[in-house]
Amino acid sequence: MNRIQTRPIYVKDVQIGGQNKVVIQSMTNTKTKDVEATVEQINKLEEAGCEIIRVAILDMEDAKAVKQIKERINIPLVSDIHFNPDFALEAIRSGTDKIRLNPGNIEREDKIKEIVAACKERKIPIRIGINAGSLNKKYSHSCEAMIESAKDHLSILEALDFHDVCLSFKSSDPLECIEAYRLAAETFPYPLHLGVTEAGGLLDSTIKSSLALGNLLLDGIGDTIRISISDDPIEEVKVARKLLRACGLKRDVANLISCPTCGRIQYDMLPIVRQMEEYLNSLNKDISVAIMGCPVNGPQEASRADIGVAGGKDQAILFKKGQIIRTIPQDQIVSQLIEEIEKM
Numbered sequence: 111m112n113r114i115q116t117r118p119i120y121v122k123d124v125q126i127g128g129q130n131k132v133v134i135q136s137m138t139n140t141k142t143k144d145v146e147a148t149v150e151q152i153n154k155l156e157e158a159g160c161e162i163i164r165v166a167i168l169d170m171e172d173a174k175a176v177k178q179i180k181e182r183i184n185i186p187l188v189s190d191i192h193f194n195p196d197f198a199l200e201a202i203r204s205g206t207d208k209i210r211l212n213p214g215n216i217e218r219e220d221k222i223k224e225i226v227a228a229c230k231e232r233k234i235p236i237r238i239g240i241n242a243g244s245l246n247k248k249y250s251h252s253c254e255a256m257i258e259s260a261k262d263h264l265s266i267l268e269a270l271d272f273h274d275v276c277l278s279f280k281s282s283d284p285l286e287c288i289e290a291y292r293l294a295a296e297t298f299p300y301p302l303h304l305g306v307t308e309a310g311g312l313l314d315s316t317i318k319s320s321l322a323l324g325n326l327l328l329d330g331i332g333d334t335i336r337i338s339i340s341d342d343p344i345e346e347v348k349v350a351r352k353l354l355r356a357c358g359l360k361r362d363v364a365n366l367i368s369c370p371t372c373g374r375i376q377y378d379m380l381p382i383v384r385q386m387e388e389y390l391n392s393l394n395k396d397i398s399v400a401i402m403g404c405p406v407n408g409p410q411e412a413s414r415a416d417i418g419v420a421g422g423k424d425q426a427i428l429f430k431k432g433q434i435i436r437t438i439p440q441d442q443i444v445s446q447l448i449e450e451i452e453k454m
């Protein structure tokens with residue numbers, strides 16, 4: 111897929127922009143100053159496939175905690191700062207890898223200069239985040255206004271010859287997101303961080319995020335993604351991985367093919383799908399696994415997958431690369447499938 115080339119930036123050792131890879135981000139929902147809980151959550155997120163993590167900085171204690179957190183995690187850390195320049199400076203001193211800050215929200219020019227100088231010295235990029243719901247009152251509510259707002263924030267950094275920037279244009283409306291990011295991709299050379307904000311719970315967010323981000327990614331737009339979900343952030347990473355896989359932008363994620371079942375089914379398939387889904391979610395393997403209800407469409411689908419089963423009466427036929435391997439009794443389907451996948 112041809113992707114729109116943007117000016118690359120580096121968040122620690124992770125490249126954003128200027129390449130085909132789309133980087134998965136998430137955000138902790140622990141108190142940042144609770145180092146133990148934050149480190150534990152970040153490490154779990156990394157294990158699930160998160161590549162960059164953002165933490166909220168609400169006070170000096172949070173900013174100082176960045177140092178201890180950084181010592182115990184592997185993935186780059188972004189400090190999210192809204193208005194207080196001293197929190198940004200402290201997070202930079204604590205070793206943050208990137209900051210999320212809108213320079214137009216910082217009133218003191220000397221502080222902006224200090225932040226930019228510190229970021230330049232340590233090669234720390236800045237994300238400017240435009241949110242449709244919290245645009246300054248001087249702008250109207252439109253995608254064009256979101257672009258204008260970004261230009262205003264950007265002009266402050268560019269005047270200081272700072273260009274290690276990425277941008278986001280989030281809205282809770284997926285259609286507005288699509289329009290804003292398309293405009294942004296035409297307007298700016300900088301990498302874009304994609305996300306639908308305040309997208310709801312797992313089901314709602316998966317639908318809205320897949321609609322907006324899927325369209326944009328297939329247009330070649332987007333360098334990092336976050337799926338906002340009102341749930342455990344692990345769910346965000348799971349959805350992000352599956353979305354990138356479905357868009358053909360990530361290969362090392364297992365793909366599950368399974369039928370919806372119907373009256374032709376003669377074995378207990380749904381618990382098998384649930385267990386295999388759980389197992390495959392954490393498998394970093396380019397593999398397609400089919401679980402089919404019956405021999406009507408089953409063997410055909412299953413044979414197109416790398417491995418699969420098609421149900422019979424209280425049993426299933428195991429296929430591998432198009433070949434029938436053997437018949438498995440109902441109670442051994444999951445264990446034998448996993449055993450075969452581990453061998454591949």
Ligand code: SF4
Binds near residue numbers: 374
């Ligand atoms: S594969 Fe068989 S059980 Fe599954 S939906 Fe198709 S006909 Fe029904």
